[in-house]
Amino acid sequence: AQSVTQPDIHITVSEGASLELRCNYSYGATPYLFWYVQSPGQGLQLLLKYFSGDTLVQGIKGFEAEFKRSQSSFNLRKPSVHWSDAAEYFCAVAAGATNKLIFGTGTLLAVQP
């Protein structure tokens, strides 16, 4: 069965430090992978997506993610975190012909001044 695992429930980083959020997926075919961000009380905003091609994808707000098929991973990175990046981050895989999204449980990012 398709699934997404985000091993880190809560991460705290200092402002200006680098960030890496982990995501592992289980999917039989070529995965279509996404990272979404959710601010408190808000809906989900798409940060970036991977469909095929270059395994390093760039997104909005300075985020990037690298697809590693051998590790079934799609980790999200940012070289320098800003206080406004504090939010919850969800990794997702699109499954089936109707592209329903299967989400991980999320990683809550706190940013220290």
Added chain:
Amino acid sequence: DAGVTQSPTHLIKTRGQQVTLRCSPKSGHDTVSWYQQALGQGPQFIFQYYEEEERQRGNFPDRFSGHQFPNYSSELNVNALLLGDSALYLCASNDRDRAIYEQYFGPGTRLTVT
């Protein structure tokens, strides 16, 4: 260009009652999906509508039903509410032909069942 809109923003209902949530997709989008996000969890797929028909359904009971209108807007209905139905309900839309895998989400409706 308006994004995905949902109404109401918040809703409080009593166990056993029925509720209807509404969603208007992003302009140009024809497919609507509904997700339930319980507190501290990732969103869970409920169902998807395209051409006014339910195309796929997640692991949710028949108490959850939906509808899509000719203008592509959609409703989610939940009957016989349970305390466990308390959650943020998210609507997502996409253009099935142009970007089948790229879904845009609305701000959600926070449902509290007491």
